[in-house]
Amino acid sequence: MEDQQPRPPAHRFGGELTRREVVAAAGAVPLAAMLPTAAAAQSHLAGRTGHNEATVTVRTVINGTPRHLELDPRASLLDVLREQLALTGAKKGCDHGQCGACTVHIDGRRVVSCLTPAVQTDGAEVTTIEGIAPDDQLHPMQQAFIDHDALQCGYCTPGQIMAAIACVQEGHATSREQIREYMSGNICRCGAYVGIVAAIEDAAPKMRRA
Template sequence: MESKESAIIPAIEPYVEDSSRRNFLKQSSLLTAVALTPEIAVKAAGLHLHEEIAAVFEKMPLKMEVNGKSRMLSVEPRATLLDILREQLELTGTKKGCDHGQCGACTVHVDGRRVNSCLTLGVMMNGKKITTIEGLAHGDQLHPMQEAFIKHDGFQCGYCTPGQIMSAVACIREGHAGSEHEIREYMSGNICRCGAYPNIVNAIQEVKNGGQEV
């Protein structure tokens, strides 16, 4: 059986040049040592330890297509796709909710499939096509799902709405919008604290039944 180490290293290799691989391994060893340090010792080290940990991360190149545009970035290997989108590309439509993959507010499409961007490392997106809520509309022409959410009042505070819409589009593309029950099941990863679920279901059903391209 393939070990965890052998599974992880090949996934990282495309982003680490041969000349810096030794430094990368040294950094990994340092972080492992820190993780195993007793909590009391970590607290005693204070801010200095935090600064030293942050310093070991060297930025890495990242090339990906975001909303149809090629992007060349320099990112920390620990940076999530969510933080890269919001902080480096200023695409703040993708929301940071729980930051633990439990609310769905950060949902985006990667190569056409929905993912929680808060749980996705940015460096793993090299060569991928990313679509955010900003990339659904065509100029002033809203996406059919956006129009349906407005028509059916599928939002109240609006914070979860971008993630809800991205998941709703994916729900139809995946073929999981055949009934109200199925929609609720495959949209369950997106939480609406305002409780607009019936309206969200109605919006999805209208787009699905209307046969509009999503």
């Protein structure tokens, strides 16, 4: 008489585990292991900032106005400007620091705000396109962009103008070749580069006299 070995119970309708069920079961373990880690990291961050919402207090000056902000330490300067302060001149073009549409100035130095943590502006002065022309008078660079038709769709124009102002202030607008080199981080998908270079050439001496 043959030995009767116990057989494993048949799964569902007598079939084997499906590939989907195996993958789902394998994925459940690492996901469960990650959850406590994420919670611990959030708790640690809240402890460091002293707030349950994990915010950081930032005191900065934006376009001449002192600001006292409670910020998520992960927030980019671009998102804070656009979503929290309604300063929408800086555009979100690529969100990878490659197009220059979000260019602003921090303490007079141009930066791509999409890659700049907002908390880094603590104690600094931020200037956006909204802050370069007080008293409703156009900045010489803005007027030059109009005069030389240095824009088409206009989406990249605020970033182009902020970079162009910095280009002049840095002393990098002494020739067309130099302007092209130091404006190469700002992309105009409409191809208005000839007008942009001409506008910077026109505005540079006016800015130096101002």
